[in-house]
Amino acid sequence: MPPSSRRITLKDLAARLGISTATVSNAFNRPDQLSPALRERILREAKAMGYSGPDAKARSLRTGRSRIIAVVLAESLTYSLNDAVASELLSGIAEVLDAHSHTLLLVSGRHHANRIPDSASIADGFIVYGLMPNLKMLADLPPQRPLVAVDFDIESCPTVHVDNEPASYAIACHALSSLPQRPAVINLRLTEQPCNGRITAEHRLLSAEYTITRHRLIGFQRAFKEQGIDPAQVPMWNVEENTFEVCVPVIEEILDLPKDQRPDLLMCMSDRIALTALTLAEQRGLRIPEDLSITGFDGIAEGQYRAPRLTTVRQDNVAKGRLAASMILGKEPMAPHRLETELIMGQTCPRPA
Known part of the structure; x- marks a missing residue:
């Protein structure tokens, strides 16, 4: 047994087991190259010797690769892990990284306003996800590392999107086929300045270059025009964060309007907004969909x-997560990808009789 006064190395473990250092390295970094029995033997002896595995920084300096992929999130880690959409995407990313023996590192753009944290500096590549990630942080990413953007456009970078505009057009056409008298739209973070409430003429909307929700609004508005509805006459509200707590005051304002002003169709930019509207409408005794039809997205x-x-x-x-991870690992072409969506006909806005 090597002396306990110094750190156990990969060479020490290899000598102890009578195998090559490459075989020991594979047990930690490329387990698919070994039989389960041999890998188990190596890991068991490593634990007994107090060896925790190759040092990531040293390996990065030696090989130029850390086998770490960083995901840069627009939101806080707490929000992203609790949000159904974000957590599903992260699950897809983790699935691919696990299969190829890479480590996932999560970085929140909310808490690092000026630069990428040191912990991400050795990442082999970056996946940027969310509505309007921190642009200052993006500028600080190592330019020589591959980068994939998901639900966001970065100039000259490959992207992964869903068909936001045609999908929104399709659900709007369905919702408008019942001929609502007072349709309305609830957007998700679509104004240049923070606005958690009614959008007025004084508010400037973000362009489609900065947020996918503008693409969704374009789809809605195309359907309005085809139905002879002036999009400028359709009232819109904005929600700053896709959470129940932030949605509540906006939707309460809508539902508490006088009956002749209250919308009879709410077209929501996310399922979280739609579900909050559904819950609050039921609390007020409104019948769904007779008094109020609701659509979501996600x-x-x-x-x-x-x-x-x-x-x-x-x-x-x-x-989406699997595809982004496969692209960053070089398993899929580094090119723009757009995934198709599916219109789900539920009961909150059924087909017209």
């Missing part, structure tokens, strides 16, 4: 397991 499980079942657009977030 297709999260919560909206499909409750009654009435939410009418929405389903996007495969796990598939």
